[in-house]
Amino acid sequence: MALVHIDGDDLVVVIEGLDKLWAFKSSLTIPLANVRGATADPGIAADPKGIRAPGAHVPGVITAGTFHLDGEKVFWDVKDPSKAVVIELDDERYARLVLQVDNPRETVTLVENALR
Amino acid sequence: MGRQRTFDEDEVVRAAVGLFGGRAYDGVSVDDLVTHLGVHRNSLYKTFGSKRGLYLAALRRHLGDDVRPLAEALAAAPDAATVLRLVTAADLGLLLLAVVDRAPADEEVAAEVAAALAGIDQAIADALHIPTALAAGLTAAALGIVLRGNPDGVGAALTQRFDRQGK
Numbered sequence: 001m002a003l004v005h006i007d008g009d010d011l012v013v014v015i016e017g018l019d020k021l022w023a024f025k026s027s028l029t030i031p032l033a034n035v036r037g038a039t040a041d042p043g044i045a046a047d048p049k050g051i052r053a054p055g056a057h058v059p060g061v062i063t064a065g066t067f068h069l070d071g072e073k074v075f076w077d078v079k080d081p082s083k084a085v086v087i088e089l090d091d092e093r094y095a096r097l098v099l100q101v102d103n104p105r106e107t108v109t110l111v112e113n114a115l116r
Numbered sequence: 117m118g119r120q121r122t123f124d125e126d127e128v129v130r131a132a133v134g135l136f137g138g139r140a141y142d143g144v145s146v147d148d149l150v151t152h153l154g155v156h157r158n159s160l161y162k163t164f165g166s167k168r169g170l171y172l173a174a175l176r177r178h179l180g181d182d183v184r185p186l187a188e189a190l191a192a193a194p195d196a197a198t199v200l201r202l203v204t205a206a207d208l209g210l211l212l213l214a215v216v217d218r219a220p221a222d223e224e225v226a227a228e229v230a231a232a233l234a235g236i237d238q239a240i241a242d243a244l245h246i247p248t249a250l251a252a253g254l255t256a257a258a259l260g261i262v263l264r265g266n267p268d269g270v271g272a273a274l275t276q277r278f279d280r281q282g283k
Contacts, residue, residue, distance in 0.1 A: 037166025043147035047157055070158060086146075088161045096161055112168055116224065 002077050002099040004085075004107050006114045011035050011087070013099060019064055019077050024054050028075070028097070036088040038111035040104035045081030050074065066094070074098060087111060125163060128153045132174035133181075137209030140217050141171065172224060178210040179232045187232075190239040196254060196278040199240055200271045203258035212263065254278070 003014040013028040049057070050069030057063050063076045072095035078084050085104045087097040101107045131153050135144055146167055150157050164170040186206045193199045211229060219226040233255060241251035261271050 037161075037164075037169045039146060039161070039167040041146040041157075041167075043145060043150070044157060072158065086161060086166075088165045095158075108166075108168075112166065 001079075002101055004087075004099065004101055004110065006032070006110065009033070011111065011114070013087075013097065015077055019062075019079075024065055025075070028094075030089060030092055032114055034090050034092050035111065035115060036090050037115065038088075038108045039086045040108050041084055041086045041098075042082045044084055044086060044098055045078055049076065063098075072096075123155050123159060128155055128163075129170070129173050129177045130181075132170055133178045133210055136171055136174050137178065137207075137213060140213065168222075171218070172228075175210060175214055175225060175228055179228060182207050183211055183232045184235070187235045187239040190236060191243050193240070193243045195275070196244065197272075197275040199244070199254060200258050200261065200275050203236075203255070204262055204266050204271065208259070208262065212259065 001016045001019060003016060005012050005014075007029075009032050011030045011032055013030075015026055015028075045063065048069070049063060050067045052065055052067050054065055057065070057067075063078045065076060067074045067076055073093060075094045075097045076099075078098055078100045080100055083100045083102070083104055085099050085101050085107050087099065089096055099107075132149065135148065135152050144167075146157065146160070149155070149160060149167065149170065153160070155163075160170065164173060183206075186202060186208075189202050190199055193202060211232060214225055214229050215233075219229050233252075236255050237248055237252040240246070240254055241248045244251065244254075246254075257274055258271075261267070261274075264270070
């Protein structure tokens with residue numbers, strides 16, 4: 001589970017609970033200028049994720065950490081695919097974040113409104 | 117550096133107009149977009165940023181490709197009957213859906229559709245030499261007739277009254 005909020009000109013992602021162990025991260029701070037958008041995407045978990053390093057990937061249980069796909073780094077923290085939100089980034093270490101959040105619709109609105 | 121795009125962005129946006137024009141925004145999933153547009157999920161995110169990014173691109177394409185030509189044709193309409201015929205014949209699926217579905221929730225969508233409708237009003241006002249407010253009323257009636265499936269006789273009844281009084 002991840003908590004997403006806006007702090008001034010930054011998007012802040014806090015990884016909660018034990019996930020931070022598997023993900024090797026407890027939080028990420030990204031300037032909003034480098035955030036391109038957010039999308040609720042339950043289907044993404046069924047797609048190939050690429051090669052994991054570092055992190056944990058137990059198919060069907062947890063996908064957490066950094067994955068390398070098509071030359072891009074993607075950060076994952078998802079157990080329940082129905083609550084997955086994709087945040088697309090620009091000029092960052094990660095090309096995108098795939099996060100499980102409590103309320104995908106609210107998170108998408110929060111991020112998209114912050115970009116306008 | 118990402119890998120090269122292997123799809124025609126133009127074609128994808130055009131196909132998205134059809135998809136978003138036929139179904140409510142929440143009814144179109146990223147899986148639907150990936151399947152119907154033939155684009156990889158990663159490329160979709162990389163190119164448009166989000167589903168909303170693609171939606172806005174599709175809406176702008178629809179307004180440019182479908183709604184602007186309508187406004188141009190309306191500007192040369194000789195009477196209200198022609199106005200109604202042009203509006204009911206146009207492909208306005210995404211515009212109408214955007215007005216109902218997304219404009220109340222998204223300021224950027226609201227601004228785009230308001231500007232497009234104002235363009236139609238103005239074209240009608242100029243063509244029929246009537247006040248913009250009256251033209252807006254005619255636009256509203258024409259779109260309402262489209263939404264009701266263009267029932268027999270309704271358009272004719274309206275425009276007969278309109279054109280007779282205008283002369």
